[in-house]
Amino acid sequence: xxxxxxxxxxxxxxxxxxxxxxxAALTMELVxxxxxxxxxxxxxxxxxxxxxxxxxxxxxxxxxxxxxxAIYTGLFIENFYKLPEHIRNGSLDIYIxxxxxxxxxxxxxxxxxxxxxxxxxxxxILIATACSRLHIEITFLTVLGYMAFLVSSTCxxxxxxxxxxxxxxxxxxxxxxxxxxxxxxxxxxxxMNIYTKWIQRIGVFIIxxxxxxxxxxxxxxGNLSEIYIIWTFVAPILFLTAARxxxxxxxxxxxxxxx
Amino acid sequence: xxxxxxxxxxADFIMSVLSGGFIxxxxxxxxxxxxxxxxxxxxxxxxYPEMLCYSIIAGxxxxxxATGFExxxxxxxxxxxxxxxxxxxxxxxxxxxCCFCGRKLPxxxxxxxxxxxxxxxxxxxxxxxxxxxxxxxxxxxxxLATILNFLIYYSISSLAFVxxxxxxxxxxxxxxxxxxxxxxxxxxxxxxxILTILSxxxxxxxxxxxxxxxxxxxxxxxxxxxxxxxxxxxxxxxCISGISWRWGMKKYVAVGG
Numbered sequence: 065x066x067x068x069x070x071x072x073x074x075x076x077x078x079x080x081x082x083x084x085x086x087x088a089a090l091t092m093e094l095v096x097x098x099x100x101x102x103x104x105x106x107x108x109x110x111x112x113x114x115x116x117x118x119x120x121x122x123x124x125x126x127x128x129x130x131x132x133x134a135i136y137t138g139l140f141i142e143n144f145y146k147l148p149e150h151i152r153n154g155s156l157d158i159y160i161x162x163x164x165x166x167x168x169x170x171x172x173x174x175x176x177x178x179x180x181x182x183x184x185x186x187x188x189i190l191i192a193t194a195c196s197r198l199h200i201e202i203t204f205l206t207v208l209g210y211m212a213f214l215v216s217s218t219c220x221x222x223x224x225x226x227x228x229x230x231x232x233x234x235x236x237x238x239x240x241x242x243x244x245x246x247x248x249x250x251x252x253x254x255x256m257n258i259y260t261k262w263i264q265r266i267g268v269f270i271i272x273x274x275x276x277x278x279x280x281x282x283x284x285x286g287n288l289s290e291i292y293i294i295w296t297f298v299a300p301i302l303f304l305t306a307a308r309x310x311x312x313x314x315x316x317x318x319x320x321x322x323x
Numbered sequence: 324x325x326x327x328x329x330x331x332x333x334a335d336f337i338m339s340v341l342s343g344g345f346i347x348x349x350x351x352x353x354x355x356x357x358x359x360x361x362x363x364x365x366x367x368x369x370x371y372p373e374m375l376c377y378s379i380i381a382g383x384x385x386x387x388x389a390t391g392f393e394x395x396x397x398x399x400x401x402x403x404x405x406x407x408x409x410x411x412x413x414x415x416x417x418x419x420x421c422c423f424c425g426r427k428l429p430x431x432x433x434x435x436x437x438x439x440x441x442x443x444x445x446x447x448x449x450x451x452x453x454x455x456x457x458x459x460x461x462x463x464x465x466x467l468a469t470i471l472n473f474l475i476y477y478s479i480s481s482l483a484f485v486x487x488x489x490x491x492x493x494x495x496x497x498x499x500x501x502x503x504x505x506x507x508x509x510x511x512x513x514x515x516x517i518l519t520i521l522s523x524x525x526x527x528x529x530x531x532x533x534x535x536x537x538x539x540x541x542x543x544x545x546x547x548x549x550x551x552x553x554x555x556x557x558x559x560x561x562c563i564s565g566i567s568w569r570w571g572m573k574k575y576v577a578v579g580g
Contacts, residue, residue, distance in 0.1 A: 084486055084487070084488075085486075085487070085488040085491065088486065088488065088489065088490075088491030088492045088495070089491040090491075091491060091492065091495045092491040092492070092494040092495035092498070094495070095494075095495040095496075095498045095499050095502075096494075096495075096498050098498075098499075098502065099498055099501070099502055099507060102502065102507060102508060105512075106508055106512050107357075109367075109512065110357060110361065110366055110367075112357060112360050112361045113360055114356050114357055114360045115356050115359075115360055240337065240338025240341075240342065241338060243338065243342035244338050244341065244342045244345070246342070247342045247345030247346060248345070250345065250346065250349060251345070251349060253349060254349070254352075254353055254356075257356070258352045258353050258355075258356035259352050
């Protein structure tokens with residue numbers, strides 16, 4: 065934790081050094097946020113209940129999606145995007161020599177303080193507005209339960225979005241992988257109810273992209289089945305273990321590009 | 324060179340093309356769910372077949388007109404790679420156009436095949452009567468849209484002369500253009516007032532216009548007007564890119580040997 069605190073401090077200092085880059089990144093995130101909010105506007109303007117979900121309930125899902133985007137962009141995305149670069153130019157060697165877990169160093173070294181801010185604020189406002197309109201009581205237990213689901217979603221996010229990045233140990237050029245992963249993330253723009261039952265099952269249990277934003281929102285609505293509650297505890301353990309094993313397998317085949 | 328570069332990493336190329344299909348899938352599922360849940364057969368002025376056709380064709384047009392060279396230009400400016408073009412008897416603008424065309428060729432071949440399949444699907448399964456004349460009109464429009472998009476991004480890339488890290492700005496502009504061009508939702512969702520304002524800007528003619536030519540939602544008069552506006556904006560963007568790059572080159576400093 066002490067080491068992670070140092071990473072937090074150095075990341076913040078790095079961001080404050082070049083203010084123009086800070087403002088550009090903030091602008092970028094604001095524009096992306098607008099495109100997510102466009103979905104809210106488009107759904108509200110139709111005034112339709114979509115596959116059993118009212119526009120207010122859909123706002124809960126989109127709000128959770130925006131909060132999870134804040135967590136993903138803040139904690140993981142920069143590290144995942146830098147991983148192919150480290151592998152290609154051999155700078156992964158420096159992390160190997162450190163007395164810390166290579167996976168920890170390579171995937172959690174950088175924390176982004178700028179990109180999450182607009183998403184966190186907007187996500188919380190959307191959730192609060194939706195809860196108010198749906199008359200969902202915000203108690204300490206509700207908040208605690210929702211946070212627990214977000215923690216579970218964060219663990220699964222880390223695992224399932226790291227696994228494709230590990231492929232760059234073999235593929236070298238990875239822009240296509242980034243595009244595919246970005247698009248997979250976009251599947252959460254809307255609740256999984258819009259997809260067929262089989263796609264929902266695959267998206268929750270096999271490639272748990274829908275797990276990330278749908279289960280916390282379902283918890284708030286109060287229609288979470290027992291199987292989903294059990295899966296909330298099992299999925300992070302399963303996928304983190306899978307990511308760890310795949311990482312160790314990939315590192316064994318790593319050949320440094322540096323001298 | 325552009326073609327060779329694009330085909331060097333074939334897995335990467337295939338994944339890049341596939342990623343465009345994901346957006347189309349999401350939109351198709353969304354609109355199917357909306358129309359099935361609604362008593363209305365027309366939403367935002369579109370019937371279900373028209374909306375689905377728009378989502379598919381808009382997704383393909385976004386992929387066809389996409390650029391991607393702006394980061395390379397920013398790298399050339401930042402790392403001094405631009406210097407070799409100053410001393411050579413070769414215009415950087417024409418170099419970039421040629422690389423762009425080379426890279427686009429394999430993408431366009433694949434996307435053309437996918438577009439034909441998509442149009443046949445729209446005709447057969449959606450009952451949308453897509454006329455061959457509209458498909459033939461679509462082709463020059465999407466070509467002009469690609470040229471216009473190239474010029475917009477070429478102009479924006481001159482910001483790399485004044486900013487060290489421009490990736491954030493490029494991403495913001497890219498996403499903004501995607502929204503304003505109708506790449507996510509048809510522009511009709513914004514209402515008539517905003518649609519009128521967007522009619523005088525170039526973005527509407529990148530995706531929304533070509534996609535609605537196929538849909539059959541535009542009259543011949545509207546199509547001709549759109550073509551005139553597209554050509555006018557291409558001329559304007561040629562001037563803007565020339566001015567912005569001349570201004571940027573005055574600020575350009577390459578240090579070291």
